[in-house]
Amino acid sequence: MNPTPATSTSAAFLATLRRDFLIAYKRKHDVVNPFMFFVIVVSLFPVGISPDPVKLAEIAAGVIWIAVLLASMLSMDSLYRADFEDGSLEQLLLSPHPLYFMVLAKNISHWLVSGLPVVLISPILAYMLNLPAAAYFTLLLSLLIGTPILSLLGSIAVALTVGLGSRGLILAVITLPMSVPVLIFGTLAVQASVNTMSPAGYLALMLAMLAAAISLGPLASAAALRISVD
Amino acid sequence: MNPTPATSTSAAFLATLRRDFLIAYKRKHDVVNPFMFFVIVVSLFPVGISPDPVKLAEIAAGVIWIAVLLASMLSMDSLYRADFEDGSLEQLLLSPHPLYFMVLAKNISHWLVSGLPVVLISPILAYMLNLPAAAYFTLLLSLLIGTPILSLLGSIAVALTVGLGSRGLILAVITLPMSVPVLIFGTLAVQASVNTMSPAGYLALMLAMLAAAISLGPLASAAALRISVD
Amino acid sequence: MSAAAIESAHNVPNADSSDGEVLLDIRDLFCERDDRILFQHLNFKLRAGEVLQVHGSNGSGKTTLLRIICGLNDSYQGAIYWQGTEVVEHLEDFYSALLYIGHRVGVSKVLTPVENLRWSCSLQRQRDDAAIYSALATVDLRGFEESQCFTLSAGQQQRVSLARLLLSDARLWILDEPFATLDASGVEQLEGLLSKHANSGGAVLVTTHHQLRVPKLQRLSLG
Amino acid sequence: MSAAAIESAHNVPNADSSDGEVLLDIRDLFCERDDRILFQHLNFKLRAGEVLQVHGSNGSGKTTLLRIICGLNDSYQGAIYWQGTEVVEHLEDFYSALLYIGHRVGVSKVLTPVENLRWSCSLQRQRDDAAIYSALATVDLRGFEESQCFTLSAGQQQRVSLARLLLSDARLWILDEPFATLDASGVEQLEGLLSKHANSGGAVLVTTHHQLRVPKLQRLSLG
Amino acid sequence: MWLWFAKLGSPKWFYELSSKWLPWLVGAMAILLSVGVIWGLLFLPPDYQQGYSSRILIVHVAVAGTSLAFFPLMAVAGTITLVWRMKLADMVAKNAAPLGAWFSFITLATGSIWGSVSWGTWWEWTDSRLVSMLFQFFLLLGVISLRSALEDSDKAAKACALLSIVGCINVVIIKYSVEWWNTLHQPSSPVSLSPDSPNGPEFWIATGIMILAVYLFLAVSLILATRNEILVRERQAQWVQDLVRQE
Amino acid sequence: MLDVIQFSSFSEFLHMGGYAFNVWSVYGLFAVFIMANLFLPLRKKQQILKEQKRRLLFSEAADDAQAPAGDK
């Protein structure tokens, strides 16, 4: 019966990471669905707008980025919901470890499980939308930097709304406006590559945003969780 | 203590309709969010793709229809969720009235509350996206016929997944592919008007689809609910 | 009060008290979940005027049994008769005589108690607002009639669902752990309601881990 | 049996038994919700070796009080001391000595009992699998260790959370209606656990509508 | 008739019967597949326009044609599940969905590879067959996803049955609407290998053999998977335990 | 018509008249597809049987252990 925690914070961090991977493994659909959503939404555009390859090439970068934005945002819904409903979130808040790390662990596992697959499939969709080949690598890179930012931002919104029953839409309404800068720089980077210019400047800016998001995002999420569980 | 229901089915239908309006009135965000989501998603396109009015005009019809599709689908999430979680859905299933009408009442109120506003705002967004003025009326009409079909289809998917915690994505994954025909005819109708041809044929087809959806959709939803509540 | 409760599992609990009309008749019910047989060869009759308490340890299948009888779960074999006809064949008749309150009490969180009751009444038997208000007062919710239900405590929400018992004219009540979050006065009140309903010719099927103080109580053991 | 439980509302229940170290000290707590004052001038001390039952009618504010003490609700005025220092100032110390089980028991539905317990232990005190399995056996869940929790009945899920009591070394237990869905044997077992914890120098704050059979029980009335 | 139906529903009966059938099915499949593949790779004359790349078509057409059978199959199985509660039907339906996804994927992949030769592009939104096959693929993934999302297997069976029925209707509607959409977008009409093209009939005979072979393969694979499902779901049954002991 | 092998040498066969990549990748995919969907179920069957046998022996052992302990 000692007052200091018997487990170290890093052990708790790893345990939380492991637990979330385990849940993802059991709820495979939470992993596969963002990915499928992304593919389906992208393929609605040729149907809804025009199957003409030239026109598609023009909108490809934007369509992919917007679809990623939506997929990433909708996938956030599962981040704290189950934990809130069954009371595990309360337990997390009552753990003697800094909430920052616990939230970070949840964010990391969530991105690895639902964000990364979307990024990795994107070149194929870029091909289907006829994006110029020169821009593939930039697209991949910009998504690789951009989606974690989206996740960290989304996490805050999710934490704020965790007590609401159906929150897919409200999440979107809160997060999408916040994500516009990411969208802008992401598409600008890809456009630059399409026009055979260097996307480095935009990517650097996104990296800076990512650094800020990693250090501040989980703090904000933690605060939001404390508010919501009340 | 008589074996026949003391309330008539039509009274129960109206009471359910009234109750759902009341809930919508109290949860205003469920009403406002589809609408805001729609506006936000549409306005992502000038940002993500191109602010050029000519280019926008080309994609306007498709973008609006796709945004409506997404908004309508995401708004479905709230249709049976709260009722399932608090047990009201069980009460609905145990009522002595045909489930078809109860489900229809819920579908109707849901569409009026979350589908109709989206339809009504669409001309303004069409203006922002520079859609040729000739097509406004067709756009409105096609959305007016198309969104109830989307709702009725979505209702089936929602009913099937009502027990799941976070289901925004799985809903999309199930419903979006099924909604492709509505998207196709909707955009074709608008395109026809843009090209100063008659959209009547497409609209008639959509009306036929609507008729089928109204008669079969609630039956399927009712069956799905019985399965899910089990 | 301990009526002639035949405690052996899976048995006809009320072989002796054959005075009331047989309302519910369960014949040879069998249910298996995840390869564990919850009950088999389950036979019992519920007569007008009886309160039957289903009891058993956690996980013995009480909730499952109640939901099967209500038709909310169809993973069973066997037959369920309501007033002599099989339930699945005359679902409407059965449902217009049934009032079920489960673990989830069927109270919408955003609505007020009054609005909730208005709707539940409209499904079975229309009642005016005066009746609703007085029912709410009876279950000690005076002052909370116009508060949204999410601001009520767990026990108060359960009390809202109990008000339905006062308003309905259903002949069969099926209640799953209605005492879980009730305080002492609530328990007493509900026991009174059960007795009264039984006395006036109704029947009650209830699960609880409490010791029920109701006259003519029958007990059915599971597991 | 039945310590000097001073039943008057908002009062110091344990003025007499001043043997144990004071663990939790509540000073002048005030809480208001929706313009109704739930409690004010609430003072009490919880000493090592004590079990304090908070009781009161439905909606009297028991859950609210427990959540305030845990820091899950901050709409209050007053001060809460843990071993002499204010809780908000040394949250970590407090949390490493606290075990809270609320209405929502904190058991993930998709995970198995074992996986759930592994994680909860990792937050406070690491335990090996052998300990976890034996704790589950103690709460009568042998055979369910590897079933996902959504397949468990309400009472079985509550039992999973009770296994945490066996595994933790937290000094203060705060339990909100832990008896709600337990069967008779579960109730008895839990009462045993509470006594044992108190005897070994811990303290328990518990709400329930049951009549607790625990030696040295203190009671605090609300509402 | 009814007796036979009820008997077929019994997993044990199916397991035993399929044990007898399997060798024959596998044999026929092996023969037809090797004939088809060897003929296709060694003997088939080059197409007058496409050269040897036409050999792709034998495989592509066979898989594509067979993949269209899945939604009807699942819808029928679903109806049986919902109406007669036959466990076996659901075991078939459960395994048909992933297999159907495989078939659709292979259709898409082989079609793409063939397209890269004949159209010079791997993907073409203007072809209705491609687009509607893509959406059939998505719908199948939706069914799989629903199955994995619903934890309760009984519930999942019924939910997927209903979705398969609704989806079956939808596949038809999607196919026609996409076709119509495309005729209006003036498709780039690809070269067609019609039966009366200068290639002569060999191509079609080879394709026919391949189609038969692939159908047999569908049956074999589905039966194998269903037998596994039976072993898992009936693991408590005496006959399965006896079987396990023998192994 | 069946007697005409279209190729005179093995390398020509591999070359497929310039469409080697396409033809062979399709047939390769086809082979993978067929093999996967035949052998995965077969392998799974072995796993299932192994697992169930393990369980069966385990539970029998448990029964044996219990029997002498003698509650019957």
Ligand code: HEM
């Ligand atoms: C519904 C699914 C499909 C069916 C039933 C199908 C069937 C066929 C058939 C019978 C042919 C022989 C040529 C003809 O009669 O026109 C063919 C050719 C072809 N298929 Fe498919 N196919 C399907 C899907 C696809 C997909 C998804 C792709 C591409 C990703 C594709 C690409 C092609 C190409 C490029 C040709 C050669 C061009 C032509 O002759 O038309 N097909 N397909």
Ligand SMILES: Nc1ncnc2c1ncn2[C@@H]1O[C@H](COP(=O)(O)OP(=O)(O)OP(=O)(O)O)[C@@H](O)[C@H]1O
């Ligand atoms: N979210 C909320 N907003 C406003 N008021 C609330 C809220 N939650 C609870 N209340 C009010 O606070 C009071 C106390 O609620 P609490 O849940 O603490 O009661 P309780 O003593 O635990 O009751 P029970 O025995 O039913 O569990 C209730 O009267 C309730 O109306």
Ligand SMILES: Nc1ncnc2c1ncn2[C@@H]1O[C@H](COP(=O)(O)OP(=O)(O)OP(=O)(O)O)[C@@H](O)[C@H]1O
């Ligand atoms: N969805 C499910 N899938 C598989 N098994 C289930 C499911 N729900 C319940 N069970 C099993 O059925 C058994 C009975 O559950 P049920 O909820 O009927 O118990 P109960 O008697 O109501 O228990 P309690 O007293 O805890 O409420 C349990 O052992 C549980 O494991």
Ligand SMILES: [Mg+2]
């Ligand atoms: Mg229960």
Ligand SMILES: [Mg+2]
């Ligand atoms: Mg409480």
